[in-house]
Structure formats: structure tokens, C-alpha cells
Amino acid sequence: MDNIRQRIPTRPVRFLDKLRLHMRDAGLAYTTERTYIHWIKRFILFHQKRHPQEMGAPEVEHFLTHLSEVRDCSVGTQRIVLNALVYLFTRFLNKDLSGLSFTQARRPRRLPVVYSRAEIASILCHLSGAARLRVQLLYGGGLRSAELLSLRVKDLDFDSNNIFVRAGKGNKDRTTILPQGLVPDIRRQIERVRILHEQDVADGVGEVYLPDALARKFPNAAKELAWQYLFPASQVGPCPRTGVVRRHHLHPTALAKQIRRAVKAAGIHKPARAHAFRHSFATHLLESGYDLRTIQELLGHSDISITEIYTHVVNRGSKGVLSPMDTLDPGNSIRESTPVYRIAS
Template sequence: MNPVAYLPQSKRLLEQVSEVIRYKHYSLKTEQAYVYWVRFFVRWCGRAGEMRHPRDMGALEVTQFLTMLANERRVSVSTHNQALSSLLFLYREVLGLDLPWLTELQRPTRPRRIPSVLTTAEIGALLGALEGEMALLAKLLYGTGMRLMEGLRLRIKDVDFDRQVLVVRQAKGGKDRVVMLPRAVHDALKMQVSQARAAWAHDREAGFAGVEVPDALSVKYPDLGRRWGWFWVFPAPHLSVDPRSQIERRHHLYEERLQRAIKLASAAARIIKPVSVHTLRHSFATHLLQSGTDIRTVQELLGHSDVSTTMIYTHVLKVAAGGTASPLDALTAQPLSIQ
């Protein structure tokens, strides 16, 4: 038996999973994914009509489930790894079981792929096909290298116009970092802040609950979520119910808005490469390296823990620059002479 850091109070398995995830401050998306896979696992193992608790199952059932995902469902490597992580979390963190067979489960190897990167001309065409908030947000992501959720979760207090920097809070791995604030978006961002101020003032006057604040700060400082500095730079146009607290409050913009806008803008700009929101981050890193920026600086701006992760963009540079000249070009550049 492995002692768990938190003993869930609920008697229902899925609620226990949620309790432990929230105790560990995992994201809502992680909670939803883990609950989904645990439910799927239990139902799949009980497909013959006999529902069993995971505590009564073991290596055979877990291996069969993962094999089914790979061979029958043909899920991707990332999806397969997510399912495995969910089951490891269930047994180790929720049920407190750290059995030898858990360490023997093999993770599928993720293929190392060179990311899709746009040229500066393609970036210009893509951004030119966007309008309003979506254009500003996309420019910020390309101009700073932020991830989508990092941009959407920007708060007023983290925008420093005087120093021309943005503070990215609780990024991947729970780390903070500082990135540049592009001068090209200075005026548009100030206008966005003014619009956010109007939404904040409306919520205050109407007596709505403040925005969500991290960890237990709302308990220690009950009025913190109502303060202007903690308000979203990109607030949602309407209030919504927090899925965890069930409190109606204003969230930031929904991530799918920019994802859809990027797809439409890519089609309008006639870009044939695969384009997603994350392509802006890949292009940011590659273009910085092309301009001669040190790779360690790029690593810090991207928030990578290891420079080896950032090194993937040096491979992109080699491809973009043509790398080594082909011997065919040298052959065709001079007349053939056969003795």
C-alpha cells in the first residue's frame, strides 16, 4: 500500500478522483480527462455485465484496456499516454496502491516531429485575415511566444506598459516567466484594457461575483476577485457558471474562439501548411533564431525547462534554410564530360 497525500471523503469513485485532483491543484481539463478515462476503464471492464471496482482488478485488465485502445480504437500516442496516466493516478493517488506491475506498464514512444512553421510573409497574411480581439490575441501569441491559455489568462496586473513586458503566471509546470510586450500592439492592447475596464465596472455595479483567482487566495482575500488588477485582459462577453464552484462569474474568452478564427484566417490567406494556434508559438521561436537570437534566450521566453526542447527549432531552421546543398545541384551546375 502506498499512503495517499489526501484521503477523499466521497464514497463514489469518480468523485474521489475529482477530490484528489483538486487537492493537487490540477487543471479542470486534467480533471475532466482523468475522470473520463477512469469511467471508460471501469465500464469497459464491466462490459460482460459484471461491474467490478478497480481495486479488484489489476495488471491484466489495465493491459487489456490499453491494448484495446491501441489496436481497436487506434488512438494516438498522446491519447494512449493520457489514458495510462489516468489509470496510474487512479491506483497510486486515489486508491493508494503502488503495486510492482504499475512500474512495468510501458508507455508508447511519442514520435519526434518537426513542427509546422510559417514564413514571415505567411504570418503577415494570416494576421491580416483576422479582426478585432482575435487579431490582437493572435499578434500577442506570435509576438511573445505565449501558449493559447497563457494569453487568455492574462490579468490586468500582469501587463506593464512602462517596462514593455508581460508576466506569464502559472504557465506549464506552474512556473512564471516574463516576455516582451511588442510595441506593435501597444495601442490596440491599451484599447482592449479600456474595454475590459468597462466590463469590470459593469460587473461591480451589478454585484456579480469576481473573477476566479488561483489556489486559496479567494478564502484569504474574499474581495480579491473583484479587484481591477485581477480582472481578465480578454474577458468573455457573457457570464458563465464555474464548473467547480458553481458560481456565476465572468470567465476569460473561450479558447475555441481563436482556434476557429485561425482556421478560417488560414483558409482565407490560402496557406496550405497545417496551421493551428500553436503554430504561432513555433513561428515565434524559429523567427527569433533566424534573426540571430541566442537559443538560451529563446528557451527562457518559451518557458522550456530544458534547452533540448528548444533545440527542435534548430532542425526547423536547417530545413527552412535548405541545409546542405544537394550533390545533384553541383552535378547539374557543370557540363558532364565522359572520357
């Protein structure tokens, strides 16, 4: 249940608790909150636990330069750290950070890992049941792993063929494709969820976690089938926010292990990552002729420049671009590596 916001005092005393409360009032997504807190802790420890109120732009510059020159971090990581520290100093402490000067990270963002259609089919052959359905939805809907695992029964609309992604990255809602071929399997999964939920209710642990203030607005919703997770955990456990014993969704590490085993069994020599199915979804749509704007909306990217990275990994062969190697006439290839000299008579 590590994606549930931990409870903090209404009037916090500790510095980080005050910062967390400020982030929640500002409406930051919980994943952003955790990332920012992680890097702010690293920043404080780097400066021998000095209080941020005593620091400013020179310390920020020193830390960002250290990440680039010593830690060899990527451009993306350095940008995330910069955003976290800008939030800390400008929005929380009201301190000016203008005119920052630091060494820019040199390691560029790498091209995404993309599986071919044949590789995805091979991976699916080594999965079954709910594990297979999870990977099919990752690829078929272009979902992030956190978005997949957070799906609830009510988020699947069979009439409009839509998957409703609630509070995705950036705390934004969106819709994406519900693959028609998966509908029978999804309905069977919902039936399994119903049976498990009825048993949980009988055991007194049938209330699912509800975000924000929904538990107060709709006190009976936590026991309704519509709000149950599509992929529930195998065990119940105490909620870190309230201490109530309940069943949460499957943990991301379980999903990652299943994917690693399937990729290895399929004999695929590419990194086994859940996010690779999302990259494959976007790349294959682009190969099929769909425009970038449509793909951007399905992925939930805030900027189309992020989506444009898939143009660099698309299968150029399907777009009519042939390598000059493929146009060589094998009958005219050079058969000898050294020239032949003839003596004049």
C-alpha cells in the first residue's frame, strides 16, 4: 500500500511534515510528493543536515553540479532534482533562486525500450490468467504500471470501449483504448474480484481504500464492487493511513517479477520492463499511421514533444525507407579483398 498517502498531523511540527502538507494543499500527485521529498532529503544530507532555511542558491548549485560531475546523473534526473529544490525554496520557503549557475548533466535521455509485435506475442505465450491480462492491458491501452494496478471495476466502460485512468501522472484523468478482444477475459476477472470481495465482506475486511474525501462523502462506496481493484492483492494488510485492515491492489514488484520471468522465457534479450509495453503501444500506433496528437492524448502526455521521441524508434521499413545495404546486387559484390595485378606481356 505504498501508493497511499501516509497520515500527517493537522498541525505538523517536523519540517518535512510541514512540507508534505504544503504539497498536498498545492494538489501535487503523491508520486511527485514522494519524489520531491526523496531528493530534498538527499539535498539536506549532502549539506551535513543543515536546515534549508539556512541555505540558498549556492548550496543548490553545489548539489546539482555534484549530481552531474560526480554522480553522472542523467539530464532527466537533474531536472527532477531542480524542480524539487525550486519548489522547496521558492514555493515553500519563499526564497529567491534566480540566476542559478551549475554544471549541466551530460548523459542524455536514452531511446525507449520497444518490443516488436512478434516479441510481445511471444511474451504473452509465457503468461496465463490474470498475469497475461495485466500485460495485455499494459500494451493494449498504453498504461503505466501504476495506472494499471490502480484500475477499479468502475473504470472499465464496455459500451464506449474506454478505460478511465484516474489521477494518472500529474494527477490528471484521461481515457484510453479498451481492447475489444480482452472484454471476455476482463469480465471473468471482474467475476473473480466479486467472489473474492464477497468473501472479504464476510470476513469483515471488505472495505477498499478510497482516495481524497470520498470515504466521508460516500460511506458505503468502499464496500461496493464498483470500487474494488481490478487486480487485488493476494493478502490483506493494514492501511498505512488509517490502520484499517483491507485488501489493496497487487504490488508493483509482483507485476515486475512476472514480466521478467516471461521475457526471459521468451528468449528476448531486451530489458524486461513494464513501461516497455507502453512504449511499444505508442510506437506501433505510429507505425500504423496514427497521428502524434491522437497518441499524445491516449498516453496522457502534457507536451507533444514528449510523444515525438517515438518517431526515433518507429520501424522505418514499414514507412518505405530501405537501407542501402538491402539494395545491393549480391552478384556484383567484390569477391576479393585485394586487387589482382597482371604483368604486361
